[in-house]
Amino acid sequence: MNMEMALQVIDKMRLPNGAYMASLSKDYNYVWIRDVVYTVLPFLHDRSGRYEKAYHALFNLFKDYEWKIDIHTEKKPVYLFEYIHSRYSTDLKEIDVEWGHAQNDAIGAFLWGVGEGMKHGRKVIRDEADLRIVQKLVDYLECLQYWQAEDNGMWEENIELHASSVGACVAGLKAVKMLVDVKADLIRKGEETLRFLLPRESETKEVDLALLSLIYPYRLVDRKTALTIVQQVSERLERERGCIRYEHDQYYNEGKEAEWSFGFPWLGLCYSELGMSHKVNEYAEKTIRNIPDNWEVPELYIGGKNEPNGNTPLAWSVALSYLFLTRVQSFQTAIPSGNS
Structure with missing residues (x-):
């Protein structure tokens, strides 16, 4: 399997400003903060500059909307458009379309990525102005409670x-507490909520693919909770071509829930964090079966149709598949060659 081709596919979605489109499709050629965080994880340990430049682009975006962040470090947003937006145009401008912008996990993910980058020697922070943005994002999360x-x-x-979402914020706050002022109480309150909520995702969702983020990349939960999460995801959400996000999901549902391509490598990364090599091998095989020769991994397979949707390739899907398979290779675990 040509692993370098994965990076070439990701590069197709890289913008001149250093950020990444979620996909090349006309419906998804926008920049999502969360998608960028996951898409650049393959570059965390290299010197290509892609990791840093992506974060510099997001810092520049936050500076453009610093006036808005300033308002909501003191006054909670009421309407969705008042939140820090989750999705932007390719020139990193807000899009004037109603959207579910209350996505606290995206801000937590960004903060985590900043801290993780600094920890691994990436020059994510350029100057005091970048540090000022980090502090204001921390204050924003505090104001949001x-x-x-x-x-x-x-x-x-x-x-x-x-x-x-709460977990992403806890991970982000922990990651930047050496860079800016983060009150200990701010982290403690989030951890208390997690003790109350986990292993559920929410009141309406007992099992959700998003919970995997608390194992990889955030490494936030203890082993017992992590094992419960991966077991429930494997048993209830896993399907033939990937994982459904949650039961009764209506997105691209044509008789059944859509099957998301990054479900297999994400589970594999979580089992890797848990040191369960037999499960790592199992999900390596499942991941490889899903990867086309051109590495253009789709967002999902349409529920009931077993065909990819138009958001192909999805940057996040390619990145997680690449991350998982390169990790398997580094463990010198046998990877079957070719696709089946």
């Missing part, structure tokens, strides 16, 4: 308290 704030969550849907 993120630990009890209902939001649209990772899937941009119904507003409720999501464990994956």
